[in-house]
Amino acid sequence: MVTDLVIYKEEYDRLEDVLRRLRADSNARAIFLIDKNGQQIAASGELDQFDTTSLASLTAGNVAATDGLAKLIGEREFSVLFHEGKQDHIHISIVGKRAILLVIFDDRSSLGLVRLRVKRASGDMESIFDRMTSKASEALEDVSASRSSPFSEITDEDIDALFSE
Amino acid sequence: MTFINYASKEINCKIVYYGPGLGGKTSNLQYIYEKTSADSKGKMISLATEADRTLFFDFLPLDLGTVRGFTTRFHLYTVPGQVFYDASRKLILKGVDGVVFVADSQVERMDANIESIRNLQENLEEHGFDLKQIPYALQFNKRDLANIVPSDQMYRTLNFKREPTFEAVATQGLGVFDTLRAVAKLILKDLSRG
Numbered sequence: 505m506v507t508d509l510v511i512y513k514e515e516y517d518r519l520e521d522v523l524r525r526l527r528a529d530s531n532a533r534a535i536f537l538i539d540k541n542g543q544q545i546a547a548s549g550e551l552d553q554f555d556t557t558s559l560a561s562l563t564a565g566n567v568a569a570t571d572g573l574a575k576l577i578g579e580r581e582f583s584v585l586f587h588e589g590k591q592d593h594i595h596i597s598i599v600g601k602r603a604i605l606l607v608i609f610d611d612r613s614s615l616g617l618v619r620l621r622v623k624r625a626s627g628d629m630e631s632i633f634d635r636m637t638s639k640a641s642e643a644l645e646d647v648s649a650s651r652s653s654p655f656s657e658i659t660d661e662d663i664d665a666l667f668s669e
Numbered sequence: 670m671t672f673i674n675y676a677s678k679e680i681n682c683k684i685v686y687y688g689p690g691l692g693g694k695t696s697n698l699q700y701i702y703e704k705t706s707a708d709s710k711g712k713m714i715s716l717a718t719e720a721d722r723t724l725f726f727d728f729l730p731l732d733l734g735t736v737r738g739f740t741t742r743f744h745l746y747t748v749p750g751q752v753f754y755d756a757s758r759k760l761i762l763k764g765v766d767g768v769v770f771v772a773d774s775q776v777e778r779m780d781a782n783i784e785s786i787r788n789l790q791e792n793l794e795e796h797g798f799d800l801k802q803i804p805y806a807l808q809f810n811k812r813d814l815a816n817i818v819p820s821d822q823m824y825r826t827l828n829f830k831r832e833p834t835f836e837a838v839a840t841q842g843l844g845v846f847d848t849l850r851a852v853a854k855l856i857l858k859d860l861s862r863g
Contacts, residue, residue: 508671516676541764543672557711568760658861666733
């Protein structure tokens with residue numbers, strides 16, 4: 505079974521820092537870090553300009569379809585995708601095998617600059633992911649030892665309340 | 670694969686509606702979209718052909734409220750049901766937390782239902798999931814049509830692990846929320862077991 509993705513505040517803050525820096529360095533409009541299954545992990549920039557949930561889901565679908573294409577022709581993956589528009593462009597890259605970095609930029613930046621800055625930021629993010637993974641497995645061991653997961657106490661009533669309307 | 674964010678106190682789960690072509694998967698999502706208040710839902714996305722058949726997926730994000738202080742979000746996806754879109758179906762099952770199987774109750778679609786469940790099982794296995802283990806609900810859709818298989822006969826043919834099963838008329842909303850509630854419940858129970 506695939507393990508859940510768990511993120512704690514410390515790593516979340518560090519990821520947001522990296523995104524903020526990347527956004528400033530690359531002159532981008534907005535940057536999103538997205539789980540390969542389509543969940544947004546963190547973001548930075550002009551977020552109110554975009555439907556962020558839809559962006560995350562469609563980006564993951566796009567990457568999944570492109571991954572499928574890569575395998576069909578015998579490639580492991582296409583690690584970078586670029587969509588060029590009239591004013592705005594999208595640069596998509598895979599980070600640490602399980603996340604997708606989406607950079608939206610316009611003519612205040614350039615593809616070359618984005619690529620360069622993304623490369624550096626990706627390294628920083630990968631080390632944060634490694635830390636997340638080891639922390640999650642430590643937490644899993646703690647939970648099985650002490651049963652202290654906040655979700656272990658979810659009751660039927662809690663769940664019914666979600667659908668009460 | 671549930672995504673738990675302790676920083677923003679969010680749980681995100683992915684539910685996939687599976688089943689044969691024209692069975693009513695998109696209708697389920699459309700009804701949920703129509704009946705959910707604006708602040709609880711995001712935009713519904715349908716990647717469909719010009720003839721309105723699902724090409725890649727439909728997507729509907731739902732924000733159901735909080736459980737134990739965590740905002741609970743469900744991302745609902747449908748797969749394209751037509752047989753030749755199998756590669757796309759596989760992609761959408763990636764990281765799934767729960768599945769709703771929308772069966773078409775019409776007599777002539779029973780073979781397609783059986784074939785689609787088999788296909789679901791195979792595609793889940795490719796992602797390392799077991800249909801016997803994963804949160805799963807079954808829906809007998811189109812109960813308003815004339816030429817349908819009796820419900821108990823469908824149950825005997827399609828239900829294989831006593832999964833929660835509902836009769837539905839998705840276009841009118843009958844059984845739609847019951848099915849969603851059942852699968853969401855199973856997912857959160859799974860989460861509570863750790």
